[in-house]
Amino acid sequence: MSREPFRDLSAEGLEDLLARLGRRETRAVARAISIVERGGRGQAELLGRVYAATGRARVVGITGPPGAGKSTLVDRLAQECRRRGETVGILCVDPTSPFTGGALLGDRIRMQGLATDPGVFIRSMATRGAMGGLARATRDAADLLDAAGFDWVIIETVGVGQDEIDVVSSVDTVLVVAVPGLGDDIQAIKAGILEIADIFVLNKADRDGADRVAHDLEMMLSLGHHGHAGHRGFHDADPHGHHGLQEGDEDDAAEAQPARYWMPPILRTVASRGEGIAPLLAAIERHRSHLAESGELATRRRGQLKLRVATILKERVLAAARQHAGFELAIERGHALRIDPYALSAELFSGVLKAEAARSDFGGSE
Structure with missing residues (x-):
């Protein structure tokens, strides 16, 4: 199996990894954890495939x-x-x-x-x-x-x-x-x-x-x-x-x-x-x-899911904002014109949402 990042793993390789993970093979478990440690698309796709289990x-x-x-x-x-x-x-x-x-x-x-x-x-x-x-x-x-x-x-x-x-x-x-x-x-x-x-x-x-x-x-x-x-x-x-x-x-x-x-x-x-x-x-x-x-187990896990989703959203929105074409320009303009950080954040957030909507690929942001 390729040692390259998950995004370079073929569809057949993914299915093989999932099958071996289901058999609790040590190498497969270790590789899967390495994928989620790297983050990005591989992490999201792999977790999406196993989460129901x-x-x-x-x-x-x-x-x-x-x-x-x-x-x-x-x-x-x-x-x-x-x-x-x-x-x-x-x-x-x-x-x-x-x-x-x-x-x-x-x-x-x-x-x-x-x-x-x-x-x-x-x-x-x-x-x-x-x-x-x-x-x-x-x-x-x-x-x-x-x-x-x-x-x-x-x-x-x-x-x-x-x-x-x-x-x-x-x-x-x-x-x-x-x-x-x-x-x-x-x-x-x-x-x-x-x-x-x-x-x-x-x-x-x-x-x-x-x-x-x-x-x-x-x-x-x-x-x-x-x-x-x-x-x-x-x-x-x-x-x-x-x-x-x-x-x-x-x-x-x-x-x-x-x-x-x-x-x-x-x-x-x-x-x-x-x-x-x-x-x-x-x-x-x-x-x-x-x-x-x-009933506390269900309550606790619901809360954990809520926190995890919030964390992922924060990471993705921040990453998208930093990658936004107008990010550095907005910072420079805000510094020069003494625009407050709340107004700048709102402006960037609006711009990020529009850009991501145009791409129709928000869930795949890395």
């Missing part, structure tokens, strides 16, 4: 500060899934390096035992610097793993910055990993990450200070620093987000709609020894069942 995998995001043992945790979770006869696709997200290597590669060495397992696929992904590019490419890659038939898709992020928040906001279940001995512990995990957690994992729980970290997390939850309005930013049907009071709580709101709320559990693990992994996997499955039974 998505929505079946359990998609889990794992995030937390460096040194929390996330890679080991992912490795153990994948092993537990394989013991149950389930397949796993793993995406390791590094927002800082354009290549796989260095510290990222060192972290992945612990997953080498899974590398030869045909039921496990592991891929590292890095940002290309594009607006929203990392989250979009990662979500597209997760769709490919889903369409390929993997039972689980696990997305691991390296740090706790905005890129990571964007990435894990697109999954079904978010695990936030805390660990004792990282200084300010809970303060080391940014508020944006804490607020999107579905399950807290206290890893390296055999270390001194584990009880204090667990207590801090419990206090944070009890003080309402978690299930606030607007949680995750896309729960259109639920102004309180998907977290809050537990089922059976005496609060009137919880009694009126108990199934709509999920209080994140705090689970202890020692991933290096495989301790607490089975209960953690069970908690992930309980959360997935809660989402499905409460």
